[in-house]
Amino acid sequence: MGLLNPLLLLTGAAIVVPLILHLFHRHDTKRVAFPALRYLQRAEKEHARTIRLRQVLLLVLRITAILLLALAAARPFVGGGGGIHDPTALVIILDNSMSSGRVVGQGRTLDQLKGIARKSVARASSEDRVWLLRAGEPWSVALTGPLDDVGRWIEQTVVSGGRGNLLESIERAAALVSGAGLRAAEIHVVSDLQRTAFLAGTVRADLTAIPLIVYDGTDAEPVNRHLDGLLIGGGLPPLANQRSQITVRVSGGSDSLAPIRLVIENRIRGAASAPEGIHTLLPLGPFAEGPVSGYVETDPDDLGLDDRQYFSLTVRPPPGVWADTSQSFFLSRALPVLESAGLLRPAPVTEADVLLAIGGAGMESRRTGAAAIVVPYRDVTLLPALNRRLASSGIPWRFEPTEDQGETPLGASSVPISLDGVRVFEHYRLIPGSTGGAAGAEAQTEVVVRLATGEPWLVRGTSGRGPFFLVASPLEPEATNLPITASLLPLLEWMLSGWAGDWASIPFLIAGEPIPLPEGATGVQDPEGTLHPVDGTGVLRETRLPGVYTIYEGDAPIAYVALNTPIEESLLERIEARELRGLVDAPLTMVEDSTRWTHAVFASGQGPEVWWQVLIMALGVLVLESLVAASGRPSARAEAR
Amino acid sequence: MSELAYPASPRGRPDLMDPATLSQLGGIELIARQVVEGFIMGLHRSPHRGFSAEFAELRAYQPGDDLRYIDWRMWARSDRFYVKQFEQETNLRAYLLVDVSASMGWSSDPGTLPTKLWYAKHLAASLALILLRQGDSVGLAAFHDEIVARVAPRGSQLHWYELLRHLTHLEPEGGTSAHTALKEVAVRLRRRGLVVLLSDLLVDQDTVLTALRFLRHRGHEVLVLHLMDPGERELPHTGDARFFDPETDDELSVSVADVRAAYRGAVVDALSEWERSLKPHGIDYVVVDTDTPLSRALRAYLHKRERLG
Numbered sequence: 023m024g025l026l027n028p029l030l031l032l033t034g035a036a037i038v039v040p041l042i043l044h045l046f047h048r049h050d051t052k053r054v055a056f057p058a059l060r061y062l063q064r065a066e067k068e069h070a071r072t073i074r075l076r077q078v079l080l081l082v083l084r085i086t087a088i089l090l091l092a093l094a095a096a097r098p099f100v101g102g103g104g105g106i107h108d109p110t111a112l113v114i115i116l117d118n119s120m121s122s123g124r125v126v127g128q129g130r131t132l133d134q135l136k137g138i139a140r141k142s143v144a145r146a147s148s149e150d151r152v153w154l155l156r157a158g159e160p161w162s163v164a165l166t167g168p169l170d171d172v173g174r175w176i177e178q179t180v181v182s183g184g185r186g187n188l189l190e191s192i193e194r195a196a197a198l199v200s201g202a203g204l205r206a207a208e209i210h211v212v213s214d215l216q217r218t219a220f221l222a223g224t225v226r227a228d229l230t231a232i233p234l235i236v237y238d239g240t241d242a243e244p245v246n247r248h249l250d251g252l253l254i255g256g257g258l259p260p261l262a263n264q265r266s267q268i269t270v271r272v273s274g275g276s277d278s279l280a281p282i283r284l285v286i287e288n289r290i291r292g293a294a295s296a297p298e299g300i301h302t303l304l305p306l307g308p309f310a311e312g313p314v315s316g317y318v319e320t321d322p323d324d325l326g327l328d329d330r331q332y333f334s335l336t337v338r339p340p341p342g343v344w345a346d347t348s349q350s351f352f353l354s355r356a357l358p359v360l361e362s363a364g365l366l367r368p369a370p371v372t373e374a375d376v377l378l379a380i381g382g383a384g385m386e387s388r389r390t391g392a393a394a395i396v397v398p399y400r401d402v403t404l405l406p407a408l409n410r411r412l413a414s415s416g417i418p419w420r421f422e423p424t425e426d427q428g429e430t431p432l433g434a435s436s437v438p439i440s441l442d443g444v445r446v447f448e449h450y451r452l453i454p455g456s457t458g459g460a461a462g463a464e465a466q467t468e469v470v471v472r473l474a475t476g477e478p479w480l481v482r483g484t485s486g487r488g489p490f491f492l493v494a495s496p497l498e499p500e501a502t503n504l505p506i507t508a509s510l511l512p513l514l515e516w517m518l519s520g521w522a523g524d525w526a527s528i529p530f531l532i533a534g535e536p537i538p539l540p541e542g543a544t545g546v547q548d549p550e551g552t553l554h555p556v557d558g559t560g561v562l563r564e565t566r567l568p569g570v571y572t573i574y575e576g577d578a579p580i581a582y583v584a585l586n587t588p589i590e591e592s593l594l595e596r597i598e599a600r601e602l603r604g605l606v607d608a609p610l611t612m613v614e615d616s617t618r619w620t621h622a623v624f625a626s627g628q629g630p631e632v633w634w635q636v637l638i639m640a641l642g643v644l645v646l647e648s649l650v651a652a653s654g655r656p657s658a659r660a661e662a663r
Numbered sequence: 664m665s666e667l668a669y670p671a672s673p674r675g676r677p678d679l680m681d682p683a684t685l686s687q688l689g690g691i692e693l694i695a696r697q698v699v700e701g702f703i704m705g706l707h708r709s710p711h712r713g714f715s716a717e718f719a720e721l722r723a724y725q726p727g728d729d730l731r732y733i734d735w736r737m738w739a740r741s742d743r744f745y746v747k748q749f750e751q752e753t754n755l756r757a758y759l760l761v762d763v764s765a766s767m768g769w770s771s772d773p774g775t776l777p778t779k780l781w782y783a784k785h786l787a788a789s790l791a792l793i794l795l796r797q798g799d800s801v802g803l804a805a806f807h808d809e810i811v812a813r814v815a816p817r818g819s820q821l822h823w824y825e826l827l828r829h830l831t832h833l834e835p836e837g838g839t840s841a842h843t844a845l846k847e848v849a850v851r852l853r854r855r856g857l858v859v860l861l862s863d864l865l866v867d868q869d870t871v872l873t874a875l876r877f878l879r880h881r882g883h884e885v886l887v888l889h890l891m892d893p894g895e896r897e898l899p900h901t902g903d904a905r906f907f908d909p910e911t912d913d914e915l916s917v918s919v920a921d922v923r924a925a926y927r928g929a930v931v932d933a934l935s936e937w938e939r940s941l942k943p944h945g946i947d948y949v950v951v952d953t954d955t956p957l958s959r960a961l962r963a964y965l966h967k968r969e970r971l972g
Contacts, residue, residue, distance in 0.1 A: 051903040051916060057766030057865055058895040059908035061929045062915055062922065069925035076921055651920065 025096040034092035040084040044077065076650065083647040090640035094633045107624040109149040111202030113195035114139050114172075117213030118179050119158035119186030120533070120591035124214075124246075124325040131240055132181050134616075135212045138237050139176045141619050142210045143169055151202050157191045157213065158182030160534060161563035164198055183327055183568040184534015185588040188219040192234070192606065196227035209608075210623060211236040217597040218590035220605055229608030235623050238599065238612040247275030248328035248592040249282075249320055251301060252530065259335045261519055262311040263364050268292075270318045270331060271301045274592060286316035309337040313582050315570045327568060328592040333530075334570045334582035341518055342369025345378030350397070350497055352505035353378060356514055365515050376518050380497075382411035388487060395491040395517055398450055400498055405450065412492075416485035418466070419492055421450040426475070433474040439512045441471065448501040449494040452478040491517055533568040533585045536561040540573065540581055547572040681956060682777050682785075691831055695788035698957050699796070721745040755799040756816045756854050759787045759826075760844055761833065762862035762890075764807040765910045768835025770953075771894020779890045782953040783861040784830045786888065786960050790859060791826045793961065795819075803829055806844035807837035816856070838910045841866050845874035855882040859964065864889050864937060865910070876944050885946040886964060889937065893954050896930055898923050 025031065056062065066073065116139050122132040139154075146152050152172050153164040159182050165175050192209060199207035209232055213219065251271035260266035272280045275298045284292035284304045296302040304318070314337055319330040343366040347354035357378075360366050371377065371387045379385050381399040388394060394415065398408055402423050409420040430446045454467075467483030473494075481492040495501040497510075504510055531537060537546065538561055546554045546562045549569025554562060562571070565585055573581040599612045613622045721734055724744035737745040767780040791801045795818065802816030803826050812829045814822075841862055848858060858878055864871070864887075878885050898919050907914040934950055941948045949963040 051905055053914075054899065054904045054906050055769060055909050056899075056906040057769045057863065057909055058930070059906055059911075059913055059915060060865060061895070061933055062898075062906055062917060062926055063913075064933070065922050065925040065929035066915065066917060068929065069922070073918075073921045073925065077918070 025098050027096045030095040031092055033095055034089050037085045037088045040081055044081045080647060080650055083643055083650065087640050087643040087647060090636055090643060094636040094640060097631055097633045098636060099631045108206040109204045110206040110208055110624060111151050111199035111204040112142065112146060112208050112210065113153045113155055113164065113198050114142050114210045114212060115155045115157050115188065115191045115195055116176065116179055117157040117186045117188065118182050119219065120181065120183050120327050120587045121214055121216050121325065121594055122158065123181035123327050126241065130181065131214050134240065136176050136179060138212045138616060138619055140173060142623055143173045143176065145620055145623055151204060153198050155191055155195055157186040157188055158184050158534065159566060160187065164194065182534060182566040183587050184566060185591050186216065186219040188213055189223065189225050189605065192225050193227045196229055196232060199232060207232045208624065209234050213237065214240045215596045217595045218593050220597050224605050229606060232608055233611065234606060234608040235611045235613060236602065237619065238614045239616050245274065245276060246325050246592055246594050247280060247320065247323050248273055249318060249331045250589050252318060252331040252333060254306060254333060254335060259338045260307050260309065261365065262337050262339050263308045265308050266306045268304045268306045268318065269301050272296050272298050272320060280320045282318060282320050284316065284318050286314060311337050311339050315582050315584065328587045331586050332569050332584035334584040340364055340366050341375035342367050342373060343376045343378065343518060344369055344371040344374035344384060346380055346383045349380040352497055352510065356511055359511060360515060366518055382408045385411045385415050391488045393489040397493045397497050400496045400501060415487050417490050418454060419481060420453050422453050424451040431474045432479060433472045433476065435471045437470055437513065437516065439509060439516055441509050443507055444502065444504050444509055446473060446479065446495050446502045449473065449479065452481055452492055452494050529583055531583055531585045532588045533565050534588065535565060536563045537565055537571060537583050542575040543573045543580065544576055545574045547574065682782055682953060691785055691788050691827060694785055695792055698789045699792045721747055756852065756856035757794050757799055758802045758804065758816060758848050758852060758856060758858050759790060760848060760858060760860045761787050761805045762841060763805045763811060763833045763835055764838055765835050766863055766865045769892065769909065771892045771899065776954055779863050779892055779953055780833065780835050783890055784833060786957055787861060788827055788830055789957055789961060790964055791823055795823050801826065804844055804848055805833050806841065810844050810847060842870040842874035845878060849878050849881050852883060857884045857886065859886045859888065861888045861890060863891065872940050875941065875946055879944050879946060887941060887946060887948045888960050888963065889948065889950045891950055891952050893952055898926050
């Protein structure tokens with residue numbers, strides 16, 4: 023149903039006339055002497071209900087007549103329902119994002135959406151040009167072809183693990199239909215209208231002339247339990263033969279406990295139960311050096327893809343450490359202990375991953391990328407030499423003597439180790455150096471421990487040669503009691519193992535987003551086992567499935583990457599129609615009833631005009647109104663008088 | 664209610680003229696005389712005729728005459744039918760009660776249709792003239808909330824002028840308290856007689872009914888002539904209006920179109936109630952529209968008078 027002169031609908035505002043007359047006219051009437059008032063009172067009393075009913079009936083009939091006349095003036099026509107439409111450029115945006123995999127009744131949301139999309143294809147004609155745009159597969163091109171092919175592509179659409187960006191899809195669709203050169207254009211959005219699919223802002227394309235028909239028929243959002251917040255260790259791969267831990271959180275579920283299972287190489291390696299919103303720790307390892315893949319899962323609900331979180335990591339060997347332990351009695355005792363625990367291995371200065379550079383010793387021989395833990399001598403005369411070594415290594419800090427000595431406790435600390443009881447008796451002032459300026463130095467470094475006075479005591483940063491730690495006090499009992507407390511070994515372990523060295527941190531990628539590939543990669547195997555050849559772009563775009571992807575160089579696997587579902591897709595809250603209208607400046611039609619979809623699409627499909635039928639209805643109502651009104655006219659005798 | 668058959672309207676007879684025309688003829692005396700003359704002339708052509716115990720004369724039998732009064736002796740002597748006529752006896756005391764409340768001064772079509780009071784005054788004068796010509800004695804009481812004029816019953820012909828003098832000066836005013844007047848009449852009328860009430864009956868029905876029943880209880884004959892302006896049977900041809908009662912100043916806003924049918928029914932119901940309430944007690948009740956000729960009401964009186972003998 024459409025209108026040729028919709029502005030004339032405004033004439034329907036004339037209904038205010040009978041309304042005003044009905045509500046206010048009686049208060050402004052003439053006064054008439056009438057002795058038989060008692061009969062009138064009796065009539066009003068005995069027939070109050072009938073009188074009221076007659077008034078309301080007359081009012082309704084008059085309003086109806088006015089509205090029908092206004093409608094007839096607007097020249098309504100019957101649209102859709104088999105009517106012929108102009109050749110139309112049509113883009114069907116089929117939302118196959120992760121949330122469309124939710125099970126509803128006997129099927130999935132995507133099955134319902136595909137049914138709607140098929141209706142659009144069924145209403146299209148061979149003169150139309152139809153594209154299919156899968157909102158959950160941003161890497162896919164819009165598919166266009168004969169209607170049979172479009173129907174087949176709809177059938178072949180499967181749930182993607184990626185996020186649906188409907189605003190971006192609408193912009194793409196607008197570009198397609200605008201360039202089609204056909205007289206009419208439409209965009210059909212067939213989606214579960216998840217709010218997070220509209221986070222990109224507003225549509226910038228000009229849609230004012232493109233009808234946007236949006237299916238709004240999927241049911242209300244349910245509670246959706248899912249896993250998120252996956253974290254392994256401190257974000258770095260665990261060391262070989264060392265225990266680590268994996269953290270995960272259950273979100274969006276009910277208050278009841280959810281089971282959590284850790285599965286590695288198809289074997290359950292850990293289990294727990296956790297309430298919603300709480301981070302849960304599961305022990306991980308120990309593992310030998312090499313790649314490890316697995317997942318954490320909970321029991322699947324209606325939307326099962328987000329109930330599993332994959333991970334893939336490469337267990338790294340203990341770091342090679344060089345230290346001139348002759349300069350520190352306590353370090354000479356501590357490092358062998360860590361070595362015996364498998365947390366480090368001795369290495370020559372030129373090959374070490376980490377240098378324990380007391381007084382800056384060995385820093386000239388440090389290989390690029392190796393970390394340096396710099397501890398000063400007590401002898402203040404050696405400070406200039408140390409500062410020169412720092413400067414030559416590109417570390418933009420320097421040590422300076424200070425008069426403010428005395429016993430001082432440690433203050434603010436971001437180290438994940440207890441430093442309670444550690445006292446400082448002597449320290450140097452750590453000053454951001456001239457290399458790159460103070461601001462630049464501050465930008466590249468972080469003070470991880472301060473004295474109670476606020477002065478930096480332990481600084482962490484990265485220079486061009488590699489990462490570094492700077493300790494403001496010599497590790498001697500005269501300068502600090504740290505060497506004789508239980509905090510020394512954990513702090514050393516944290517500083518030594520906290521550096522990835524050449525080992526990258528564990529990558530966590532999102533399904534639907536491209537995977538950057540290492541040099542030499544020739545193919546990528548997805549979680550279903552399909553091998554995708556690598557093109558010259560250096561990325562793999564077709565990442566529909568969550569899971570572990572294996573990157574090959576020739577026949578040899580060279581890396582593993584885990585892809586998980588985007589957290590936004592787990593939030594099933596729907597967008598309101600009025601919000602959508604605010605985001606998209608287009609002639610927007612929301613269709614809630616799937617049976618009405620066929621009639622709503624192809625607005626240019628004007629059927630026959632029906633104004634005269636409406637006019638007849640209006641006349642019928644007016645006749646009825648006259649009959650009712652006539653019941654209040656004087657009798658023939660009274661008229662004769 | 665009694666619906667009297669109304670004869671075809673021969674031209675020239677004032678008793679058959681509509682009140683609007685009649686009011687053009689002159690004063691109350693002239694109108695009443697002409698009405699009564701016309702009315703009596705009509706009676707001679709009708710089978711209705713007063714009969715009393717005292718023989719007066721014989722006349723030739725006419726179809727429709729009561730067979731009881733055929734003089735069989737004359738038939739034996741002359742082989743013709745004669746009926747006996749009797750002089751009427753005068754022992755009836757009649758009391759005319761005229762409602763002069765403010766509502767009686769209302770006309771739905773002023774200038775054309777006379778008021779109910781005009782109609783009542785002329786009807787009372789005509790009735791009085793007929794009664795006096797029959798040798799009955801006639802009294803008069805006019806009332807609204809109280810009795811405003813009273814004339815004791817007498818039977819002389821000159822008494823009519825006394826009655827006219829009082830009727831002429833009656834003006835509509837005040838409310839209606841008919842039961843007070845009726846009770847007073849009941850007290851004053853020691854001999855049994857005829858009480859004719861001329862009123863629009865826009866009164867408290869229960870109290871008036873009680874008073875009328877009391878009159879019947881005292882042995883009086885009662886005739887109620889309910890005067891109605893045609894505009895009281897049907898609401899005026901107007902839109903919405905605020906109607907007010909000139910007696911009480913009560914007001915009611917109505918949409919005439921909405922309430923018209925219901926009002927019509929309410930009037931019919933009210934008239935039926937009056938009839939249902941009065942008839943079982945032997946009280947005659949006649950609704951007289953003020954746009955109908957006076958003879959209609961006079962015939963009602965005649966019917967009543969015939970029954971009284």
